[in-house]
Amino acid sequence: MTTMFRTTGRLSMGYDPGQVDEFFVHARRVYEGEVTDAIDGRTVRRAAFDLVRHGYQPTAVDAALDRLEHAFVSRERTAFVATHGQQAWLEHLAERARTLYGRLARPDGERFAPAPRRSPGYDPDEVDEVCRRLVDYFDNGHALSSAEIRQVTFTRRKGHDGYAEGPVDAFLERAVEVLLGVE
Template structure:
């Protein structure tokens, strides 16, 4: 256990640096409670990363807290937007965000994303394409899909030019999470 915000792993295992995590969560709390609107966004929370050290915080616990924090910032952003412009404007905004995803979703399986550059690792296209199919079903027919399911999706590795570039895939599904959180 730790005196910090989260449990720690044993001293022989690696976890997130407690000082970095505590500092970020303290800053996020301050921004949420008193900071300027937009001072920190759900996207900022999703993009944060921490160093790994021996005896650090349990990563799963921190990641779960980050997911909840991201959802809180998205909900706050939605409430501010609706208060200023109305619910219909919010839905139009979400619709526009969703439409930005459709160009890639409409591509054929195996061609949705560029391959990784050089010797960089990539994702298995079939795994990524399967999640893309679920997004299409969500948007087109209302099939069930949550932001957590997209956020927690894992893809097998695929090396070489037959894989999908990880950064592109991650950025795309990050935007999809924003849309889904905006609806939830």
């Protein structure tokens, strides 16, 4: 039997091969125009799979998802530019980037709400560092890629010692969208 990705060891956890195969086969069919379901870069970015023993190696699947997301975003950009023009695409991206500035302008330690009491959160210093890198990218043209933002991990903090995870994740997802739009 042929598999799309390498699997983990028999006792190790990996992504459910059936779910992964189904997603990639369907995404390929959509990309090639065989079916007209709405799959875009955001759909690919939000794909999630159950963990099972002897599943697909997550790093390999995640890397393939990143490439697939780039392909869908590139196609979306091409279609948008063909219909509305390059200047409209740049204005569209600028508008999305402006939605990030409210939080980026806040002081360190105050960019996001604290995590609820006894709930896990992200280390504020580490999140603020990523935000400062985004400011350097937008304001000073320093290099930053969507892959760098996508691969960031934060140390866990409990309750008010950390930023609430949901708003941070949503913010970083928007940042990835903007960065992908110019890559």
